Amino acid sequence: MGGSKEAGWANQILKKAQLVKLESHEQNLADTLIDLCYNAEKRTGVPIGIALAAAFDLLVSAEYYRNLTNRGWCYCPEHQSLIFPYTNTCPACVLSAKFYYHRSNKPESGKIGTATSRLLCVFLDRLFVKSSKNFKIYKGSEPIDILIHDEKENVLLLAEVKAAPLITLPLLVRSEEKLTDLIEGEIVELPHTAVDNSSLASANICLLIPIHKDGLWHSKLVEFQTKEGNLTNTNWAYTQLENIFKGNNDLFDLYLDSWQRAFEAYQVAYHKKDRTSNVFWLTNACGQPKPRPDEWPARSGTGYESVSDGKTSVGMDRTDDIKKGIYQVLKLGAESKPNNKQYQIKTALISNIHAARHYDEYLTSLQDVVWALDETGLAKKAGELDIETPIYNLFDGIISFTQNHPRDEWIREHFRF
Structure with a gap:
């Protein structure tokens, strides 16, 4: 009877789970980015995990760009452009250490988690395919985020997923003329201000990539095709990113260099309190501007608005997520490992x-x-304890592209980043 009950538990969670099915636009962009990562590793020696983490941000960006609309743009007089930012400041100007507040277009934190969790499954699936691993990935039900099933070795990985991008590249449209207003009888150019982009369907939308050259940060603009005809095609950004990066090792190298510098700045800002790298202000959870301009807005309660708050912390770095993740992994292990003999059960945090x-x-x-x-x-x-008492890992693995801590041979073998 015990064996039947054990088998029933494992089969039941798989029965409730939904196989993650990839859309063609997700798969194509993920494959393109993964190929670029392995090419970069061979050519430049960049750690493959760093390259994969940077590439994953581009995959997430494509999902964010699906919500691009006529509203939410910032007019930047210094660059005569309309910019669609993902932190609360003009991204073109902040690369020169100038802060101009504009509300970001980042999705709500709940939507970020849903999108990144799915896209991490997409990315892992394509990595497994590239390395000829025939694993199936499932979306679980509470308390399991995802399940990864290795039928050959009879392994079932139960994972808690906490994922969020380091940086989402802003979008930019060049303005053909300066935007003006009539102030006290004089025509003057508008300062940084929120505007609608009424010509979005026909505008040449550019990806703004920060570039570090000669000790300074600059903006490199890479043109998408126009959004004309794509107003109802929400997958357009996946196609555009695939088109501009496919086979373009030089462009990916520029982006990868900037991403690495941003990741370093993100860590140094916390551990050494050094926020002098301007690209830091394009990263999520970068906090309040320093130095804070006099005109920087106050919050409705107390304090001042941030450039990006802690709710959008990078990867698994949000403290509430870490604490919840620890509990969930312990709960998954306690409820599954002692009661199951049908599968080799593994538990992990993945980001x-x-x-x-x-x-x-x-x-x-x-x-x-x-x-x-x-x-x-x-x-x-x-x-x-009885000599036959099983000993279990709390974490069979704490898994991410940028750093792994495996305590299990199966995880060590199959998650080499």
Whole structure:
């Protein structure tokens, strides 16, 4: 009877789970980006995990760009452009250390989690295909985010997913003329201000990539095709990103260099309190501007608006997510590992980027924890347990592209980033 119950538990969670089915536009862009990553590793020696993390941000960006509308644009007089930003400041000017507040177009935190969790499954699926691993990825139901099934080795990985991008590149449309207003009888150019982009369907939309050259940050503009005819085609950004990056190693190298510098700036700002790199202000969770301009707006309650707040923390770096993730992995392990003999059950935290700011504070002391069940409630040492008592890892793996901590051979073999 016990065996039947155990088999029923494992089959039940797989029955409830939904196989992640890839859309062609997701698959094509992911394949293009992954190929660029491995080419970059061979040509430049960049760690493959860093390249994959940077590429994943582009995949997420394509999803964000689906919501591009006529509203939400910022007019920048210094660059005579309309800009669609993803942090609360003009991105072209902040690269010169100038802060002009404009509300960002980032999705709500709940929508970010849903999008990134799915796209991480897409990205992992294509990585598995590239390395000839025939794994199936499922979207789970509470408390399981995703399941990865290796039928050949009879492994079932139950994972909690916490993922969010480091940076979302802004979009820009050059303005053919300066935007003006009549002030006290004089025609003057508008300052930085929110405007509608009424010609979005026919405008040449550009991707704004920050470039570091000769010690300074600059903007490189890469043109998409116009959005004309694509107003109802929400997949247009996937196609556009695939078109501009496919086979373009030089462009990807420029982007990758900037992404690495941004990731370094993100970490240094927290650990060394150094916010001098201007690209830092394009990263998520970068906080309030420093120095803060006199005209920077106050919040409705207390304090001042941020350039990007902690709710959009990078990867698994949001502290509430880390704490929830620890509990969920423990719960998954406790409910599955002792009660199942049908599969080799593994449990893990999975993200695109490790908790670069908070890993030591929240995870270092727990990463090598093992546990066992003691129904007597009396054991104080492992030797006081029955000799056949199983020992389980709290984390079989803390997995991300940028840093891995595997405690299991299957995870060590199949998640080499």
